[in-house]
Amino acid sequence: MNFRLPHIPWKWWRRAAQLLCLFIFLWLFRKTESDGGPTIAFGANILFRLDPLVAASAVLAGVKLIAALWPALVTVALTLVLGRFFCGWICPLGTLLDITNHALPEKAAPPDRRWRVVKFFLLGLVLTSAVLGCQLIGYFDPFSILVRGMAIALDPWLNRAVTAPFTLIYQQAPESVSDITEAIYAFLKTRLLPFQQNSFAFSIVSFALLAAVFALELVERRFWCRNLCPTGALLGILSRFSLLRRFPARACGRCKAETDYTVRCRMGAFNERGLLQPESCNLCLDCLDDCPIDLPKFTFDKPKTAPAPFEPSRRLFLGSVVTGMALPLVSGAVHAARGLPADLIRPPGALPEPEFLDLCVRCGECMKVCTTNALQPVLLEAGLDGAFSPKFVGRIGYCEYNCTLCAQVCPTGAIALLPLSVKQKFIMGKAVFDKKLCIPFVKNESCITCEEHCPLPEKAIRFRDVELIHPVTKQRVIAKRPYIVWSLCTGCGICETKCPTEVKSAVHMFREEAIPAAVRNDAEIMDMVSQPAPPSSEPKPRANSDGY
């Protein structure tokens, strides 16, 4: 008896790979969170380390080789063999777009091919700007857009949306009901939801970028991948040299007549003359399954004909280079006008400012992983190219003394991973008291909250006992008035987070170099406001910066 294995269509293999990669990505995303231990074993940062655009722009902008980005070389090597398979088989954003497309009506019109070259323009622009020290990858890299959008918008929103109804039932319904719902909630809490409710400034901006990528699916299938994705463009250029080739390199007459492949191909890879653009094909292999005469093959044989001509023109690349050269000038406007804000503090271990912005790929993972929600996205206060980079906001959260997770998940080393004992002494900034807000100064009452929380064994906040008259009771009281031990303070910000004053904290973190010399004094309790501002001390001025 003749026994044959059932034929499994190629698309099922591809879908399995896509779903597996998507699942791994989502699992890693969920695992990018503290479990109380000193290290994170798995992180979603592998996605960024696989991304050759991240590697290229960080290496060009930082002018140094980054060893942690070696997986990008694997992607490049595999692309030179297999073509742009990454986009069709691995990329989680591509998979999510494919899933979205299933829910949308099929497109009948052929794609508008004029959009096709935009991705090459963006690629040229990002890389040229990067060479000139202006890192724009946060606006255009697919994984920056995806991971950041999920981390700072979707994930906190999902947590809130799921938790709110359970809380309502828990608080208002009888126990017989809430016992059941709480069991469900406990399950979700441990498996699906983040540990705590976080919130991020301007999360709507990162969400809008991600939402736009999905909304474009209404216009064309895989609109982002076909037309806009600069990583796809880079892989596309490489795939023109790939060994694996589709044969024939064009849609045959029958296909053109019966099932217009310019419309049906997922990537719109066949141009108007029916020729396959190798830089567009993402090897989804739908055409192998769909062809009624089993004509197409993917082979390593040397192609008999030259591939279809490269779509973007030389002029387009020139334009992208010129634009990429102009943008660093524009982005310097904020620096020229005001310098860096005195309280724009970077995560612990962050490289000095220009270098930090060169290497940071705005992935949002440090913000996601920060246990106290202290790392927040910058909008425009650090310049056009500073957008979506992390800043430390002491009023929201603080830097945990025993935590190095932000550096652990940083894919490029923009936040250097320091040994814990070194990180514990790393100066992020310095705390400065505001006597007009601090309770022992205003009400002559002891408070000690800041000192109690100071994690340094030697205590960077200490007191002076001052005998005073209480403003209300008119009795003699001893108020413990705090001061900062300048030489010890690391700017971890826990005093600012925990300060019990309303709205504004009586102690605030500033960058060390932005604090006037007169305030840098252990013995005296000074506030920033009464001191003249120092000139801006940006280490490497990008444009004319004459004070702020």
Added chain:
Amino acid sequence: MKTTSVSAVAPIVTSNRRQFISRLTAWSAGLLAAPPIFQAFPQSLNAATAEPILSVGKGTDYEALLVKVFEPLGGIAPFVKKGARVVIKPNMSWDRKPELAANTHPLLVKAMARLCLQAGASKVMVFDRTCQDMRLCYASCGTPAAIESLNDPRVACTFVDDRKFVPVKIKKGKGIAEWEFYKDAVTADCYINMPIAKDHKLARLTLGLKNIMGILGGKRNALHPGTGDQSLNQKIADFNTVLTPTITVMDATRILLRNGPSGGKQDDVKELHTVFASADTVATDAYASTLFGLKPDELETTKAGFAMGLGQMDLNKVKVVKV
């Protein structure tokens, strides 16, 4: 007649504006309602007695030591009834290792949980609202791992759930009238208070009465400033009128002499290998202050607790039993 029957069948269709508004109000009431004020039991779990017993023990095997300390008190049985829902409230506030004396010793908490299980508790809950990130504090203090090693489904060391803080009226309060308490703590049949004796810049020492801060919700740091009745010490005594511990077990296996309550330096830690317990929290606090070379009346919190009738601070009137 006909119209009423129609409206009974299809009320939505025939609703007028007034009906619509009343229905809308009814539907949205649940969404708008604040969590209800929780009624804490009027009498405390354990009323102050004339001459409380305080049992003190010393030893390096902390699990055996705890069992010994309970002997003069009649063992665990008077405190944990069969089937009781028990809360053990250690101090797990800081991301510090056990040897730094910022948190209650994990082995002591484990021994306490084991005693409760042996007494037939139906459920033993261990938690504390921490001052730093909960995950880090829980991992560093070692208590969750110690509780886990008991391997009993009745006991668990769980994270504090913010949704479970309920507003409670503090009827006897002099300095504060209402605050949020952790629901699991105030509804427990038995509340075991397990502080560690530490230095504190505002309360002078943080002991048994102050350990109640760990079941408070809201912005606790705002409780710090204040003078007279508004002082932290009075407010701590007020909180203890809502929930008076069934028993307080003081961890003085090592105490934090300076730079408390978070510490961080081995130099500031003094090893005493001492544990003491009493149903009277004020008495345990009074005794604890002597370990720091202080008299009980040098602590405003203890004095406030005594004044509120929470217990005995005169150690001459406390029956101290050394085991």
